Each structure stands twice: as structure tokens, then as C-alpha cells.
Amino acid sequence: MTTVLEIDGVSKRFTRDLDIAEKTARMLGAKIEPATVHAVDGVDLSIRRGEVLGLVGESGCGKSTLGRMVAGLMKPSEGAIRFRGRDLASLRGADAREAALKVQLVFQDPMSSLNPRLRVEELVGEAPRVHGLVSRRETSAYVDEMLQRVGLDPTTRRRFPHQFSGGQRARIGIARALAVRPDFIVCDESVAALDVSIQAQILNLFMRLREELDLTYLFISHDLGVVEHISDRIAVMYLGRLIELGEAQDLFRRPNHPYTQALIAEIPTFEPKRRTYSTIKGEIPSPLAPPPGCHFHPRCPMAMDRCRAERPLLKEIAPGRHSACHLNDQG
Amino acid sequence: MTPLLQVEDLRTHFFTRDGVARAVDGVSFTLNRGEVLGLVGESGSGKTVTGFSLLGLVDPPGRVVGGRILFDGTDLAGADEARLRKLRGKRIAMIFQDPMMTLNPVLRIDTQMVETVLAHDRVSRAEALARARAALVQVGISAPDERLASYPHQFSGGMRQRVAIAIALLHKPDLIIADEPTTALDVTIQAQILAEIQKLCRETGTALIWITHDLAVVSGLADKLAVMYAGRVVETGETSAVITAPVHPYTRGLIGSVPHGKPHRSMLQQIGGMTPSLLNLPKGCMFRPRCPRGDDECLAEPALREWLPGRFARCVHPHLDPHLDDAKERVS
Incomplete structure (x- = not known):
């Protein structure tokens, strides 16, 4: 299996600059620092x-920020994202454009990612025409082909986004991403806003397209049931850090990290009997002031002294399985 | 029955x-x-x-x-x-999807909860406040006194929903x-809320x-x-x-x-x-x-x-x- 995309020690920090009152106070000796959020904190990941x-x-937890960096919408503060071995940040000119086309993003809310004043044929056809993938004359036929591919009736091509249902708009978003012939698609909560029956249609579409077009997906979602179903491998993030990575079914059967264990235990499932919800305590801490050591320790039932002081590193605990927890170091 | x-x-x-x-x-x-x-x-x-x-x-x-x-x-x-x-x-009490809809953003939690108690019961302010505090404890909010003196925007989403549930519980409704x-x-917060409600x-x-x-x-x-x-x-x-x-x-x-x-x-x-x-x-x-x-x-x-x-x-x-x-x- 060849690695297509490599995320190497990537961090992203967002800093809010001080306003004038704070700057003045600082000049006068007050200890005010600009507020910094570590949205993504040293993530290593390679996608095959x-x-x-x-x-x-x-x-x-930083999953969307990571997705946006992969899609080239943001630059990492530290580290590098390499697509087919080349650092995205170092590419210039035609190479940069080529890489940008090959990685496409499908957003959560099609209503805010589709221009409401453009017709479907323009939404889907503009990018391939501008980038010279198809000539002006071929565009019309190409748009029809794309619409058919995602299960939309080509006769609706003259309509505007508001004339479609939520599921159909999701399909337009996918058609637009596919129109520039990408190899890699980042799906950022692409099915979250849809009703269950429509969600199943779109998930099936994603699975079918992967087979037909030989695509690679980074599938971002908070819905573990959906992710388990569609993924080969799963990466779990907590407060900017990657804490567990493994083969999908294995990870669900034997979660290693206490946070993953809690997440999986709390997926609502069809249970014939009334179940009692067991819960992990507390809330996600503010990313402005994450707890020291392991970010999860204030909520972890197994926390030890070491967890409060030292950041656990992501280690391979079994073939193909990585986890960042100090408990794995004990015999 | x-x-x-x-x-x-x-x-x-x-x-x-x-x-x-x-x-x-x-x-x-x-x-x-x-x-x-x-x-x-x-x-x-x-x-x-x-x-x-x-x-x-x-x-x-x-x-x-x-x-x-x-x-x-x-x-x-x-x-x-x-x-x-x-x-x-x-x-009959109602809990909405978005607690920001139920909570008034410019009033402190204690004001809103006391108001709810006094809307139906003729009790003293102190007693109303005690009931508000008890309701917050009931839904699993720690440090209720501190929380009572806060505004809705100071709460996380899960915490806001707990407050909304506490308000719904104030009069021990039948429904x-x-x-x-x-x-x-x-998910983890959802599980907490489900457990609490149950x-x-x-x-x-x-x-x-x-x-x-x-x-x-x-x-x-x-x-x-x-x-x-x-x-x-x-x-x-x-x-x-x-x-x-x-x-x-x-x-x-x-x-x-x-x-x-x-x-x-x-x-x-x-x-x-x-x-x-x-x-x-x-x-x-x-x-x-x-x-x-x-x-x-x-x-x-x-x-x-x-x-x-x-x-x-x-x-x-x-x-x-x-x-x-x-x-x-x-x-x-």
C-alpha cells in the first residue's frame, strides 16, 4: 500500500492579537499574553x-482544522503535509494548482458552500472549465455526466440550489468536488445535516464513487456509527491531539485509550431493553487552557500522577494499532 | 387508570x-x-x-x-x-433543542430561575432561590451557587441544556x-444528559x-x-x-x-x-x-x-x- 498523503508533525495555532487596552496594560507591566488556541497539536498521520x-x-478537537489543512485551505503553523511526497506549502505555480485540484473538500452545509445565485450547471461546470480540464464546448455534456454520476437528473441543471432538497444539495456539493477529477476527498461532516434515510443514500453514494473512481477519503465526522461503517481505519482526536489510530473494526471491538472506550460505550444503539447510560464525567476543557500532561486526565477514571505531568506519545501497541496512553507502559 | x-x-x-x-x-x-x-x-x-x-x-x-x-x-x-x-x-414543561432559545442571554441564571418559581408559586425570594439551587444540583451541576450568578454565555452547550432541564424541573411537572x-x-455530553433525564x-x-x-x-x-x-x-x-x-x-x-x-x-x-x-x-x-x-x-x-x-x-x-x-x- 502506498502512502498518498502524509501529515508530518502538523500543528495549527490560532492567536488573537491584543487590543489597544491590553497592549497599554502590558506596557505598564501587566502580565497579559495573547490568547492562543492549539487547534491541532503535533499530529502525525499517513493515509494510504x-x-x-x-x-x-x-x-x-481540531478535526475540521486538520481537514482544512489537508485540503489546502489553511497552512499549518508547524510541520508539513505531503501529497504524493511533495510538501503542499512548498509548491508553486502549476504544481500548486495541480495539487489543489487533486484534493477536494465536501462541506457539511451545502447551503453555505454553494453560491445561491449560481445555477447548478455553473456551480459544477465552472471549475473544470477555468482549469482547462474541459473546453467550453464540452462543458455542457461534462456537467450532465457529473450530475448523473451523483444521481441527479441532468434536466435540473438550470435550477438554483434553493430549489433542491437537502439530500440533493449534498449531491451537488459532491458533483462539484468530483468535477475537477480529484484523487483525494476530504468529507467534513458531509452527512451530518441530513435525515437518516437521506444520509444512507449519500453514504451509499460515497461508497459507490470510491469503487468507480478509485478515490481516497478522509472522512471527518462526530458520528461514530457512520464512521465505523464506512472507514478502513479510524483516527481519534481529543483537544488537538491524535490519541488513537487503528483498523476500524478492531478499534471498535477493542478500544485501547480510555477516551475511545468511553466514546464507543456511549454510541446510542438499538437495544431492545432499556439501557442505563454510563457516562464519563465532566466536559471537554477549553482549548485555550488545556490541562497539562495528558489532555484527558481530568475526565479519565484511570488517571495517575504521571498523566498529570507528562504528555503521552502515540506509540504502536500492536501491529497497525497506535495509542497515546501511559497505561500501555505498565506491564 | x-x-x-x-x-x-x-x-x-x-x-x-x-x-x-x-x-x-x-x-x-x-x-x-x-x-x-x-x-x-x-x-x-x-x-x-x-x-x-x-x-x-x-x-x-x-x-x-x-x-x-x-x-x-x-x-x-x-x-x-x-x-x-x-x-x-x-x-407541563418544555425543553427545546437550542437552550439559547429558552435562556435569556441578558439575565443571570438565578434571576431567570427565581422568576420561573414565582410565576406559579407564592413563596419568598429566598425560598425560590433555594429551589433553584436544588434543581441545579438535581441535574448534576457542580458549584451551583457560582453557576446561579453566571450568565448563559458563560456556560458550555451541555451545561446550558442542563440549566434548561433544571428550569423544566422547578415545579415538578407531570409531563x-x-x-x-x-x-x-x-456524544459524551449527550450520554450524560440522557442518563440524567432517565x-x-x-x-x-x-x-x-x-x-x-x-x-x-x-x-x-x-x-x-x-x-x-x-x-x-x-x-x-x-x-x-x-x-x-x-x-x-x-x-x-x-x-x-x-x-x-x-x-x-x-x-x-x-x-x-x-x-x-x-x-x-x-x-x-x-x-x-x-x-x-x-x-x-x-x-x-x-x-x-x-x-x-x-x-x-x-x-x-x-x-x-x-x-x-x-x-x-x-x-x-
Whole structure:
């Protein structure tokens, strides 16, 4: 299996600059530092050609920020993202454009990612025409082909986004991403806003397209049931850090990290009897002031002194299985 | 035992410029004291409007045009505003999806909670405050005194929802209507809230209507389910029975659409097409155009009928022997 995309020690920091009052106070000797959020904190991950890598975590864990960096919408503060061995940040000119086309992003909310004033044929046809993938004359036929590929009726090509249902808009978003012939698709919560029956349609579409077009997916979602179903491997993030990585079914059967264990235990399932919900305590800490050591220790039932002081590193604990927890060091 | 709530043939229509949208059209169910009902449906199925209708919260152009809402013997469908005000927050409380809708952003939590207590009970401010504090403790909020003096924006989403639940509990209501209260929350927080609600209902004997689009969430919580489609209840029954052997093809499709428990990477069973527009509903059974079993017999609208003991469905071709049907579908 060849690696198609490599995320190497990537961090992303967002800093809010001080306002004038704070700057003045600082000049006068007050200890005010600019507030910094470590949205992504030293993530290493390689994605193999043709696989579906599921990225899960709760709100604020940095999964969307990582997805945006992979899609080239943001530059990492540290580290490098290499697509087919070449650092995205170092590419210039035609190479940069080529790489940008090969990695496409499908957003969560099609209503805010599709221009409401453009017709479907323009939404889908503009990018391939501008980038010279198809000539002006061929565009019309090409758009029809794309719409058919995602299960939309080509006769609707003159319509505007608001004239479609939520599921159909999701399909337009996918058609637009596919129109520039990408190899790699980042799906950022692409099915989260849809009803269950429509969600199943779109998941089936994603699975079918992967087979037909030999695509690689980074599938970002907070819905573990969906991720388990569609992914080959799953990566779990918590407060900006990658804490566990493994083969999808194995990870669900034997989660190693206490956070992963809790997440999986709490997926609502069809249970014939009334179940009692067991819960992990507390809430996700603010990313502005994450706890020292292991970020999860304040909520972890197994926390030790070492967890409060030292950051656990992601280590291989079994073939193909990585986890960042100090408990694995004990015999 | 007379049921706490008995809804009969409830109809709520919206009179819009484009025509009459029959958002709720013939919904019936009963709820006993201490019972949990899961009201399940996709967007536009009328589940939220049903909840709003019970409390008389439907705004124009919407109106309850028919049916009865018998709450502890009295009909709320025709009740005047003064009567409803006495019930709202006192005997029937509501929890909304977005707690920012329930909480006033410019008032401190203590102000809002004390106001709620004093709206129905003539007690001293100190006593009202003590009750507010006790309610916060009940929903698992640590440091309640500090929290009482905070504003809603200082809380996380999960914490805000807990406050909203605490406010709903202030008057120990007989019935709580919860409209998708965990949809906006993360899984771990959702599990906390579900655990809290489950415990509270058991302890206080409060009946609960849990409105949701997520069958999996309610299946662990509810005693019985009512599945809605296009303004109608298409199937009701005891939760475990509905989940394990759905009678209505729509319920069956819904359960088939959820990835949980399906073979890895297998194609999910999907319901073709989409929910019909309320302004332009199909003739006969609303689900007919999307239904694998739909035929000419479905052109006459089916009534809610008891097909199996305690199992009601609005369908001409119900799945009465699920194992047999599974086998048939596998062959074909």
C-alpha cells in the first residue's frame, strides 16, 4: 500500500492579537499574553491510497482544522503535509494548482458552500472549465455526466440550489468536488445535516464513487456509527491531539485509550431493553487552557500522577494499532 | 387508570399564501404517568409541531384545527390563553433543542430561575432561590451557587441544556416535552444528559415525550414509540417491539438506514426519493411513492389499525412476520 498523503508533525495555532487596552496594560507591566488556541497539536498521520480514513472526535478537537489543512485551505503553523511526497506549502505555480485540484473538500452545509445565485450547471461546470480540464464546448455534456454520476437528473441543471432538497444539495456539493477529477476527498461532516434515510443514500453514494473512481477519503465526522461503517481505519482526536489510530473494526471491538472506550460505550444503539447510560464525567476543557500532561486526565477514571505531568506519545501497541496512553507502559 | 395525556386526532394546519400545509393531520397517542414516549420522525414530519400544539405554542399562520388534547381530564385544544399559562411551566414543561432559545442571554441564571418559581408559586425570594439551587444540583451541576450568578454565555452547550432541564424541573411537572434536546450536543455530553433525564423521570414519576429524529437515541430511553411521517403517526407500539419487528415499511426503512450493526462497508438499505412537500401530498398513503410495497390498494388512505396486540400501523401491506419477510427479500 502506498502512502498518498502524509501529515508530518502538523500543528495549527490560532492567536488573537491584543487590543489597544491590553497592549497599554502590558506596557505598564501587566502580565497579559495573547490568547492562543492549539487547534491541532503535533499530529502525525499517513493515509494510504484507496483507503477511507475516519477521523472522529467531539466539537473543538481540531478535526475540521486538520481537514482544512489537508485540503489546502489553511497552512499549518508547524510541520508539513505531503501529497504524493511533495510538501503542499512548498509548491508553486502549476504544481500548486495541480495539487489543489487533486484534493477536494465536501462541506457539511451545502447551503453555505454553494453560491445561491449560481445555477447548478455553473456551480459544477465552472471549475473544470477555468482549469482547462474541459473546453467550453464540452462543458455542457461534462456537467450532465457529473450530475448523473451523483444521481441527479441532468434536466435540473438550470435550477438554483434553493430549489433542491437537502439530500440533493449534498449531491451537488459532491458533483462539484468530483468535477475537477480529484484523487483525494476530504468529507467534513458531509452527512451530518441530513435525515437518516437521506444520509444512507449519500453514504451509499460515497461508497459507490470510491469503487468507480478509485478515490481516497478522509472522512471527518462526530458520528461514530457512520464512521465505523464506512472507514478502513479510524483516527481519534481529543483537544488537538491524535490519541488513537487503528483498523476500524478492531478499534471498535477493542478500544485501547480510555477516551475511545468511553466514546464507543456511549454510541446510542438499538437495544431492545432499556439501557442505563454510563457516562464519563465532566466536559471537554477549553482549548485555550488545556490541562497539562495528558489532555484527558481530568475526565479519565484511570488517571495517575504521571498523566498529570507528562504528555503521552502515540506509540504502536500492536501491529497497525497506535495509542497515546501511559497505561500501555505498565506491564 | 386514566392516562395522563390522551391525544385524539390532533390536526394543526398552517394557512400559508401557497396553500394549507397540513403539518399535523390526525395524530393520536396516549401517555400514562411516569411513561416515556419517543416521538420519532424526519424533518418535516410534524413531530415538533405536535409538541408545540400540546402547549398551545403554535403561532399564526398555524392553528390547531381539530382533535382533542386531554391532559388529566381537561381538553387543552380549545383552552384559552389564561388557562394554558397556568399549566405551562407548572404541570407541563418544555425543553427545546437550542437552550439559547429558552435562556435569556441578558439575565443571570438565578434571576431567570427565581422568576420561573414565582410565576406559579407564592413563596419568598429566598425560598425560590433555594429551589433553584436544588434543581441545579438535581441535574448534576457542580458549584451551583457560582453557576446561579453566571450568565448563559458563560456556560458550555451541555451545561446550558442542563440549566434548561433544571428550569423544566422547578415545579415538578407531570409531563415534560423535550424537543431534540441532545441533537446539538457531543456524544459524551449527550450520554450524560440522557442518563440524567432517565434517572429523574424514574425518581419523580414524570411522564416524558422525547421528540427526536434519531431512533437509536430513544430506543434506550422510551417505553413506547410513535413514528411520524408527513404529519401522521404511521406506527406505534412498545419500543422493543417496534425496533426489533417494525410493522410499517417506513419504520423498517428507517431502521435499515442506520449504519449501526450492519456488515462493515455493506451498502445501506435506503429509502428512495424524499419526504413529500406538505403542500402537495400524494393521494392515499403518504409513503406510497417511496414504498417498496406500494400498489393501487394504497391509493385509499389507510387508517391506524391494530395489526398485532398493542401494535398499531397505518398500512395496507404491513410486515407481520418479519423473519418471513426478511427471507423473501433476500431471495428476491
